[in-house]
Amino acid sequence: MTTPALELAGVHKQFGAVAALHDVTFRLAPGTLHALLGENGAGKSTLMHIAYGMVQPDSGTILVNGSPQRIRSPRDARAAGIGMVHQHATAVPSFTVAENVALAAGWKARPGESAKRVAALSERLQLPLDPAALADRLSVSLKQRLEIVKALAADASILLLDEPTAVLAPAEAEALLQRIREFTRQGGSAVLITHRLHEALAHTDSITVLRRGRVTLEGVPAELTQRDLAAAMVGPDAATLLEQGHDRVPAPVDAPVAIRGVALELRAESGGRLAVRDVSLEVRAGEIVGVAAVEGNGQRELLRALAGVWPVLRGRVETLHPLSFIPEDRTTEGLIPSLSLTQNMVLGLGGTAPWTDGRRIRWSRARERTAQLVQEFGISAPGVTRPVAALSGGNQQKLVLARALERKPAAIIAEDPTRGLDVAAARAIHDRLRAAADAGAGILVYSSDLDEILDVSDRIVVMVKGRLKDAALRSQVAGREIIGRMMLGAE
C-alpha cells in the first residue's frame, strides 16, 4: 500500500457534550480524488478544518506523506502543502484577482509581478482568470475558480474542497470537476465534500461516508450505488423512508391560478440594468412549479416581484392570499436571530394572527402556539423564548417553514428552501411543501440545486438571462441533461 498523501488517524473532537468526530481515520491516497460524504453535522467540515489547522483535535495525529505534522493553524497547513477551498467565497471583494491570490498565498511580490504570476498559474491549471478583475465583479463560477487558484497558489499538493459545486449549474460543476481531475492526474491529491451523490460516484476514486462523527462506509465508486451511500449517510431505516415514492395528483387544469405574472419587466437587485424581460408565468392552485436557473439570471427578482417584495417596472402580478414567501437568506431576511422563536413567529404572521387584534399582542397566546408548532415540526430548540440564533440552520429553516404554512397559504413562493440542509431535513421540508400543494396551495420554488427542482416540482420552467422557457414535465433522468443545457442558454 502506498503512503497516503494525507492521513488523519484516530481523530477525536468534542464540542461541548457532542462528539463531532469519534475516532475517525481518513486516508487520502496520492494522485486521487476522494469524496467525503455525510449529512450536515456529520463531521465532514470539522474533519477538513482539522486537516487545515482551523480546529484543533482533542486527540489523533495528522500525517502528510507519511510524516507526522503539527498543524495548529492554516499557515502551518499551507506550509505542509495543504490548500483549502471553503464553502463560502473568502475573497476580499474590493481586491483584484491578483491581489486576492497574492494575499492568500502570502506572496511578497509587486502588483505587476503577482498579476503575471497569477496569469501563468491560472493558465497552467487551465482555470483562466483575468488577474485585473475585481473579485466582487466575478460571476459565481469564476469566484469558485478564484478560490481554487488561491488554494493552489501556495504550491499546494493536497486540496481540500468544501462543497465547491453547490452553487454551480450542472455543466459548470462538470467542468470544475474535470479541472480537479486534471490536478490529481498531475500528481495532486484532493478531498471533495459534496451533497451530490452522483458527483461522488461519477468523478472520484474513493468515497468515505461519515455519520454522526463516525466513518460508516469506505469504498470505491465502482462497487457502490447511490442507495449504499444514502444508507450510510442517514442509516438504513431512514434510507428506506427516503426511497418511498411520492405520488402527487396533478392539479386539475381548471384549478384557479394561485400566482400569475403577466409581461413582467424587473430591475436587477445589483444595479440599474433589467433582470427580467417580458416574463409571464402562471402557477395553478395545487401545483408545484420549479424554476431552474444558474445564479443571477433574474429568478431571484422574479420570485420576489411575485411575492410583492420587489418593485414591478412593467407588467402585472396577481396572487391569491394569504401568500407566504420563504426568502433565501434565513438569518437576515427570514428570521431575526437576536429575537426569540415566538417573536419571529409574531413578526412573520403580522396583523391577522390569532394573538393580535391588529394593534395589541397577547404574548402568552403567541408563545403557546409557537410551542405547539415547535413540537409539530420537530424543531429542536431550547425554548420558545430563546433567541433564534441558538438554533441550527436546519431548525431555523423548519421554523421559517412552520411560520409560512401557519398562514394556511393559498400561494407559496420559496427561494432555495433547503439550502444547507441535510438529506433528512430537506426531505421533511419537501414533504411539507407537497402536503401544502395537496391541500390546494400553488407553489413556486427556486433551488440552486437542480436535483431538488427535479425532485419536488410538478412542472419546471427554466430561466436564462431574464427570460423564461418552459421545460418538459418532470422526467428525472432525461430531464436533467436537457434542463442543464437549457440553463446555460442552449435551446
Add this chain to the structure above:
Amino acid sequence: MTADVGSIAAAFWDGAFGSWYAFTSATLVRATPLIIIGLGFALALRGGALNIGAEGQFYAGAIAATWVGLHAALLPSPVAIGAMWIAAAIAGAVWMLIPVILRLRYGVLEVISTLLLNFVAEALVSYMVQGPLQEPAHIYPQSASIASSGRLPLLPGTRLHLGFALAIAIALLLWWLFNRTRWGFELLAVGEGPRAARISGRIQVGRMIAVSLLASGAIAGIAGATEVGGVSYALYQNLSPGYGFTAIAVALLARLKPGWIIASGILFGALEAGAAGMQRDAGVPAVIVYVIEAAIIIGLVLVDARQRSLVTGRRSQVA
C-alpha cells in the same frame, strides 16, 4: 488641599439622599429631564436610530415653551401648562424633521445630522435670549420670567415639580407600547433586523424609523418645557448641563427598558446632586461625577459584550 474620604462621601450622600428635601429637590429634579430624554432616546434606538441630538431638541422645546409661557398670563394654569408641553413637543419634532428627511431622502445618518443640529440649536437659543425673547430691560442674555400660570405645581415643601410625574407617565406609556402593542414590537424588529422586518414582516421600515425619530424629538422637546416650567422659569444659555448626552447613558444603563430608565435616571440624578453637594461641602470638583458615570458605562458595555459572546460564541465552532 486635603480632605478625608469619609467627609467627602458624607457630603456626597447628603447632597443626593441626605434628606427628603435633598432627595426630591436635588436628585429627582435633576433626574426628571434625564428620564424624559432617556425615554425618547430609547424609543428611537429600539428602531435602530441613534438620536444624539436630544440637546438640540430640548432647546427647541425650551424656546417654544418659553414663548408660550411668556404669553400665557391670561390662561388658566392647566391650559397654559398643556399649551407649553404641546408647543415644546411640536418644536422638538420639527427640529427632528430635518434629520428624518435627510435620512429617508438622501441616506444621511441621523447620528451626524442630529449631533450637528445641537450646535445650531445652541446658537438659536443664544440669538433668542439676545433678540426676540430677551428680557424687557435688555441687560441680561435671558428671557423674562414666564407667567405664573405656566409654572408647574410643586410637591409641597420641595422643589419637585409636576414634570417628574410626566416622566413617569411617559415611561408607563412606552412600557405599554413596547410590551403590549404590535407597533412596539415591529419597531423592535426594525431595529434588530431591518431586512427581515421588511421582507418577512412586511413592515414599512422607513416609516417606522421616521415616526420613532419624530416622537423621540418630541419627547426631548417636552423635557425642555418641564425644565423651563418647573425649574428655570426662563430661557437662558446653558439651560441644559448636557442632559441630552447624560440621558444616553441613562437609557443604555437601563437597556432601553422604560421602567429601568426611571431607576437609572434617578441614579444619575443622585450622582449629579451628590457631586454638587460634594463640591459645596467638601471642595471636591463636581466633574469627578463624570468619571463615575463613564466608569458605569464602560462596565456596562463590557458586561454586555461578555453576554453576547456567551449566546453566540458557543455555536461558532460547531460545523
